[in-house]
Amino acid sequence: MQGCIHCGACTAACTKGALKMESESGTVSCDESLCTHCNACIRACPARALTYNQIRRPYVSEKRLSEAYEGR
Amino acid sequence: MTVKKTFEEINEKIRKGNAVVVTAEELADIVEEKGISDATKYVDVVTTATFGPMCSTGAFLNFGHSDPPIRMEKIELDNVSAYGGLAAVDAYIGAAEPSTDRGIEYGGAHVICNLIDGKKVHLKAYSKGTDCYPRKEIDTYITKDSINEAYLYNPRNCYQNYSAAANTSDRTLYTYMGVLQPGLGNVNYSTSGELSPLLKDPYLRTIGIGTRIFLAGAEGYVAWQGTQFASGKPRGENGIPLSGACTLAVIGNLKEMSTEYIQPAIFEKYGVSMFVGIGIPIPVLDSDLLFNLSVQNKDIYTNILDYSVQRSNKPVLAQCSYEELRSGFVSIEGKKVKTSPLTSLYKSREIARVLKSWVAEKGFTLQPPVAPFPKGVTLKSLEQGRL
Numbered sequence: 266m267q268g269c270i271h272c273g274a275c276t277a278a279c280t281k282g283a284l285k286m287e288s289e290s291g292t293v294s295c296d297e298s299l300c301t302h303c304n305a306c307i308r309a310c311p312a313r314a315l316t317y318n319q320i321r322r323p324y325v326s327e328k329r330l331s332e333a334y335e336g337r
Numbered sequence: 338m339t340v341k342k343t344f345e346e347i348n349e350k351i352r353k354g355n356a357v358v359v360t361a362e363e364l365a366d367i368v369e370e371k372g373i374s375d376a377t378k379y380v381d382v383v384t385t386a387t388f389g390p391m392c393s394t395g396a397f398l399n400f401g402h403s404d405p406p407i408r409m410e411k412i413e414l415d416n417v418s419a420y421g422g423l424a425a426v427d428a429y430i431g432a433a434e435p436s437t438d439r440g441i442e443y444g445g446a447h448v449i450c451n452l453i454d455g456k457k458v459h460l461k462a463y464s465k466g467t468d469c470y471p472r473k474e475i476d477t478y479i480t481k482d483s484i485n486e487a488y489l490y491n492p493r494n495c496y497q498n499y500s501a502a503a504n505t506s507d508r509t510l511y512t513y514m515g516v517l518q519p520g521l522g523n524v525n526y527s528t529s530g531e532l533s534p535l536l537k538d539p540y541l542r543t544i545g546i547g548t549r550i551f552l553a554g555a556e557g558y559v560a561w562q563g564t565q566f567a568s569g570k571p572r573g574e575n576g577i578p579l580s581g582a583c584t585l586a587v588i589g590n591l592k593e594m595s596t597e598y599i600q601p602a603i604f605e606k607y608g609v610s611m612f613v614g615i616g617i618p619i620p621v622l623d624s625d626l627l628f629n630l631s632v633q634n635k636d637i638y639t640n641i642l643d644y645s646v647q648r649s650n651k652p653v654l655a656q657c658s659y660e661e662l663r664s665g666f667v668s669i670e671g672k673k674v675k676t677s678p679l680t681s682l683y684k685s686r687e688i689a690r691v692l693k694s695w696v697a698e699k700g701f702t703l704q705p706p707v708a709p710f711p712k713g714v715t716l717k718s719l720e721q722g723r724l
Contacts, residue, residue: 272388274516
């Protein structure tokens, strides 16, 4: 994520456990399978490094995206 | 034999390029291998760092005089109000000031970073006009190169320790400590733990007025004790305070800074703040100091406070170590609670490494304190209606 400073504030807003802090590296990681696109992390990011598209794209697998589009 | 070193002996090694400099994290392995006594002989300087949100941040600016001149009374920079109750074209812009058009999405912290990046900033200033300063209004653009002085002066940065935050109420809280989920949903904490400067020299033996530091990518200095400086707070057996204690006021040339190491922070439903990168090199003067420098996260404790209690003194829910906090979970009354940091360990490590290279390779010598900070200071509170 461009602009991410890995402060970890987004992990506090994420109630699904998708975003978490890696204790050794001190970086934020995301388990996209747990992301429900609630956008709480976007609002909570102090650096404004997260945008809607970033949440949609890197955190959502192409398979899940295509499933979502087929369902519409 | 007891090992003693002086600032001057260590500086001489730095000048010759043969000082042994390590980061506070790297020191742990050295102490484990050599023990305290041999590590004291071997290591000369330990670098410490933090990159956390610090609201008490701002910059003094001198715009230069226009012709005809103006005595600026009301000042706006990109629609962010700056304090003009100083001489004619001096101002202080606080990082936490929101803009009149974009609210907390753009504030003083953004103005400061745009200046650092060399971007144009819109200046509007107003005055009633005087015989010596007849102009009543000016509308122009400035950059860091078009103005005289621009220096960061942060009244309170670099907290020695800080209590972690949690929320026992049934509603989400939006605070300067980030989002606090209801029902003890999470714990947020904000220090870099074993890398944090004032945790590694807990009695401030080597840090005082005049200490040369890394400030936002530039050389800076400790100007004074920070506001809300409280050296008299209760300490653990290793000398480390168990809650927010000492702080630093720091100063440095904004024109030489980099936004790699200072960035705006926006806290949802709270306001604007600023991530400030600070690094402090600590000389290994003796084995006592080396012991302090080698204290690790497992032995650094802080309190977890309940932010749902809207009082200045919040109840302590639990006490935990930074090792527990960094593990991702802590236990509060038998409940496993998720933890999140607000200070970037990733950036703090980077700053400690950069400062290490400054000292080891670029002759960044250590300035002994010009004056020490006071001992045993306790905080006063503000009471309604009291004379």
